[in-house]
Amino acid sequence: MVLQLEEVSLRRDGKWILQNVNWKIEKGDHWVLFGLNGAGKTAILNLLNAEYFPTKGKVNVLGKEFGKTYLGEKLRRLIGFVSSSIQQKFYQVDNAFEIVLSGGFASIGLYETPTDEMREKAISLLKEMGCIDYANRNYGTLSQGEKQRVLIARALMADPALLILDEPTNGLDFIAREHLLESIEKIANKPDAPTIIYVTHHVEEILPVFNKTILLKAGQVFRAGNTDEMISSEILSQFFDLPVDVNWKNSRPSLSKLQMVEK
Structure with a gap:
């Protein structure tokens, strides 16, 4: 069991x-956390990162019950987290290589001397994420898409068991978005891949590797299950309180509003 929320x-x-x-x-499943703005997605992420503790119920991540167990640095390193809120915390003058290396210490900034093994791993991840060409550029000069790639590489430095990607394509154009999604798909398909939670409110970002989806609405679970069942015209029309049509092509969904015919 990777994660369990009980009556939270x-x-x-x-x-x-x-x-x-x-x-x-x-373990073995990759999930989409889908909900509109204000649905409670950020609140769940804050719980998973132990920034909040539940008022009621239990949160158990990687065998540790939050609030009753000392989480420790080791557990925190097993949860890779990429979000726009974290993106703002890094030093603009640190280069991409240093940002990735800092992931090995779970720190904002590089304050310890990395080993040769860590340096080799950081280089490998920069290559894997397509960032090696700007490894020596200052973080502050990178585009939004470049920053996201660097932060995903950083999150992978500690070999996390759980990788949380919070709206990672925000602010990206179509080409940059698809390139980033392609990189995420490669990570998910690796035999030693971490369990991935992909947070979004865009149906078209749901990749074939995300076999499970939870629909969150007004702070409550609307439905949860297999993605191909959750992302359907019938269920999403109920979810949005609006008639919509879901079209699947190349194992990717797209969404459109159905036109109402006046009688």
């Missing part, structure tokens, strides 16, 4: 942000 509810500032969330992730 979260109250912040007098408001229930999550209510009775149940979610179980087993």
